[in-house]
Amino acid sequence: MKKFVCKMCGYVELKDAPPEKCPQCGAPASQFEEKEDAVKTQEDETESxxxxxxxxxxxxxxxxxxxxxxxxxxxxxxxxxxxxxxxxxxxxxxxxxxxxxxxxxxxxxxxxxxxxxxxxxxxxxxxxxxxxxxxxxxxxxxxxxxxx
Ligand SMILES: [Fe+2]
Missing domain, CATH: 2.60.40.730 (SOR catalytic domain)
Structure with missing residues (x-):
């Protein structure tokens, strides 16, 4: 599942855009990167x-x-x-x-x-x-x- 992830603390943003500030560690939006496989689901685990x-x-x-x-x-x-x-x-x-x-x-x-x-x-x-x-x-x- 494609999501934005904080490079500082690993927080995954579930909304479609990075937050202004990481709610977990306070890092700015520039520290977020969009990752194709940011989170996996039950389906992914079953397949793997x-x-x-x-x-x-x-x-x-x-x-x-x-x-x-x-x-x-x-x-x-x-x-x-x-x-x-x-x-x-x-x-x-x-x-x-x-x-x-x-x-x-x-x-x-x-x-x-x-x-x-x-x-x-x-x-x-x-x-x-x-x-x-x-x-x-x-x-x-x-x-x-x-x-x-
Ligand atoms: Fe594990």
Whole structure:
């Protein structure tokens, strides 16, 4: 999937033009380059036959045990959990978007963490997206429409 990518931090812009300023690291638009294979999809992964799984699995739940009334979005990297091998092969971070606006980057220390995270959303509307970043295999996207 063709997208603009920040050369400084690897942020992928999901809109059709580079942002004025990278919402993750603050780099100017001039630091963005358009890449033909910026993000891969489930279809790309299936075609590539990769053994490790990279496409984020998104589960949305309207019942939260911590914050009343919030919507929980759970993200797990890979239908088969992606390996977390320090200095070898791991998921470095996952960037999260709502209606193609960046909302968070979650970084993973592979020595301590599995590639999974839960977010507490204020809104139950919009298109939720997650982009995982593997140090060897690049970016993979999953999107899900939140229930109204
Ligand atoms: Fe990988």
């Amino acid at each position: 036959g990769l053994k490790e799984k990279h496409v984020p699995e998104i589960t949305v739940s309207g019942v939260c045990s911590m914050v009343p009334g919030c919507v929980d979005a759970h993200i797990k990297i890979g239908s088969v959990l992606h390996p977390m091998e320090p200095e070898k092969h791991w998921i470095m971070f996952v960037d999260v978007y709502l209606d193609r606006e960046f909302i968070s980057r979650i970084k993973f220390n592979p020595a301590c963490l599995n590639p999974a995270v839960s977010l507490h959303l204020k809104s139950s509307e919009g298109e939720f997206a997650a982009v995982s970043h593997c140090n060897l295999h690049g970016n993979y996207i999953a999107q899900q429409q939140l229930a109204r």
